[in-house]
Amino acid sequence: MEPIKVDVAVIGAGPGGYVSAIRCRQLGLSVMCIDKGSTLGGTCLNVGCIPSKTLLDISHKFYEARHHFEALGIRVGHPEIHIPGMMERKNKVISELTQGIQFLFRKNDVSCMQGAAKFHTPHELHVTLPDGQVQSVEAHHIIIATGSESTTLPHIPVDEETILTSTGALSLENVPSRLLIVGGGYIGVELGVLWHRLGSQVTIIEAAEEFLPLMDKDIGAYGQKLLSKMGIHCRRGHHVLGVDRKEDGVLHVQVAPAGENHEKKEAIEADKVLIAVGRRPHTHGLGLEHIGMPCDERGLIVVNASNQSVAHTHIFAIGDVVAGPMLAHKASEEGIMVAEHIAGAAPSVLAHHRIPSVIFTSPEMASVGWTEQKLVADGVPYKVGRFALSANSRARAIGATEGFVKVLAHAHSDEVLGVHIVGSEASTLISEAVLALEYGASSEDLARICYPHPTFGEALKEAALAVSGQTLHA
Ligand code: FAD
Ligand code: NAD
Helix, strand or coil, X not given: CCCEEEEEEEECCCCCHHHHHHHHHHCCCCEEEEECCCCCCHHHHHHCHHHHHHHHHHHHHHHHHHHCCHHHCCCCCCCCCCXXXXXXXXXXXXXXXXXXXXXXXXXXXXXXXXCEEEEEECCEEEXXXXXXXXXXXXXXXXXXXXXXXXXXXXXXXXXXCCEECHHHHCCCCCCCCEXXXXXXXXXXXXXXXXXXXCCCEEEEECCCCCCCCCCCHHHHHHHHHHHXXXXXXXXXXXXXXXXXXXXXXXXXXXXXECCCCCCCCEEEEECEEEECXXXXXXXXXXXXXXXXXXXXXXXXECECCCCEECCCCCEEECHHHCCCCCCHHHHHHHHHHHHHHHCCCCCCXXXXXXXXXXXXXXXXXXXXXXXXXXXXXXXXXXXXXXXXXXXXXXXXXXXXXXXXXXXXXXXXXXXXXXXXXEECCHHHHHHHHHHHHHCCCEHHHHHHCCCCCCCCHHHHHHHHHHHCCCCCCC
C-alpha cells in the first residue's frame, strides 16, 4: 500500500488525541488520527468518564426516588432498578457521543483510521488495520495520545467476571450482593457509591492512611465520613493479600493492615472484587524502543514543558501517557497546546496545579489549586476561609446541606491559592474558582462579586469573605 503522508499523525482518539487532531486541522495542518479501538473517544467516552457519570446519575435518581422522595411529599411506590435498562441508557449515551466525534471529524475534515500504530522510524508509523494489512503513515510531526490502562495486582488476576477493573464494573448484568473494592481513590469512591446506591453491600480497602490521599485533607476526611454515613464499609491502612474462591462461588478476600505483620489477617466475603489501584500509561506495542524514546520509571513518556520529546523534537506526547493528573480535560488542553505549538501559533501554558478535579459522588467533591497540606509542606503563609453549606439558602431549599466551601489565600498578597468544595453543585461551582486562579484573583475579588440568589455561588462568596473574617451568614 502507498504510504499516507500528512503534516501530523495523532495516535489515539481519546480526549487528548481527537481534540488535538481537530485543533491541528483548524490551524491548516493535514492530519491522520489513528485509533485501534472500534469507536472513537478512548477511555473517556467508552469505558471511563461518560459511562461512569451516566450510571452515577441513574443510581442517584434511583436512590433519591427510593429513599428521599417520600419526605418531599412525592409518592412513587417502591421503585425498582432494571439493570439491562440502565445499561441500555449508558450504551446509548456512549454511542451518541462517539458518533459525535465522527461528526466533528467530518465537519473539520480530519482523516481517521482504525488500526494499531507502531513506530517504524521516527517519522513513519506502521498501522496494523483490522484485516491484518499494514498501512504506512509518514508525518512531519507525531502526537502520541495512547492514554492509560488499569493497573492490576499480580496476586489478584482480573477476569472481568468476578475480579473486575472499572471496565467490568461499569458493565455488570446484576447488582452484586457484596462488592469489595481495592483502592479508595477516584474510581473506588465513585463506583463504590454507584453500586451501593443500587443495593450492593460495599467495602472499600485503601492502603494509605486516608481516602482520596491526593485531595485536600478536609475533602478526604469529609469524603470518608460521608461514605461511612451512607453505609459503605471503609478500611484505611489495609492491604488485600489475596482472594480465595470457595466452592459455592463466594470470594474470600484476605485483608490485613498494611505492613509486614499479617497476624491480624481476616477474610471478607464478597461476590465481586473491583481492583481500582490506579492507572498506568499505555505505551506497549508502540515501538518506542525502536526509536529511542525514553519512558520514566512509572512508564510515562518523558517530555519537556511543551509536551515535546527531548529525544525527537517532532514527536509530542499528551494526556495520560505523560506526567500530571490523569484527567480528560488535562489531556484535551495538552492536545490543543501541542497543536498550536506545531502550527507555530502562540500556545497556552498549562499549570498542573490549576487543573480542576471532581469526584462525582453526591455531594460532589471538587478542587483546584494547592491543597492545605501542600502549602504547609512548602512553608507558604496562608489564610483559610470556610463556609458550611448548611447556612446556604439554596442548599436548604433543595435539601442538599452536606458540604462546605474552603478558600485558601496567600497570607500577604491575598491571592487565591486553592479552592476545595464538597457540595451538590461542586462540579459547576469549581469553574468559577478555576477562573479566579487563572486570573490571579484575590479572596477580596471573589468576595466583592455579586452572586445570584439563591445559589451555591453565594457559599463561595461567603467562604471568600471568611478569609478576612467577614462572613455574613454564619
Ligand atoms: P485515552 O482516553 O485512554 O485514549 C487513548 C486511545 O489511544 C484509546 O482509544 C486507545 O485505543 C488508543 N491507542 C492506544 N494505543 C494505541 C496504538 N498503539 N495505536 C492506536 N491507538 C492506540 N477523567 C475526567 O476528567 N473526568 C472523569 O469523570 C473521569 N472519569 C473516569 C472514570 C473511569 C472509570 C476511568 C477509567 C477514567 C476516568 N477519567 C476521568 C480519566 C480519563 O478517562 C482519562 O484521563 C482520559 O481518557 C485520558 O485521555 P487520553 O486521550 O490521554 O487517553
Ligand atoms: P487513584 O490513583 O485515584 O486511586 C488509587 C487508590 O488506590 C489510591 O488511593 C491508592 O492509595 C490506593 N492503592 C494503591 N495500591 C493499593 C493496594 N494494593 N491496596 C489498596 N489500595 C491501594 O486511581 P483510580 O481510582 O484507579 O483511578 C485512576 C485514575 O483515573 C485517577 O487517578 C483519575 O486520574 C482518573 N479518574 C478520574 C475520575 C474523575 O475525574 N472523576 C474518575 C475516575 C477515574
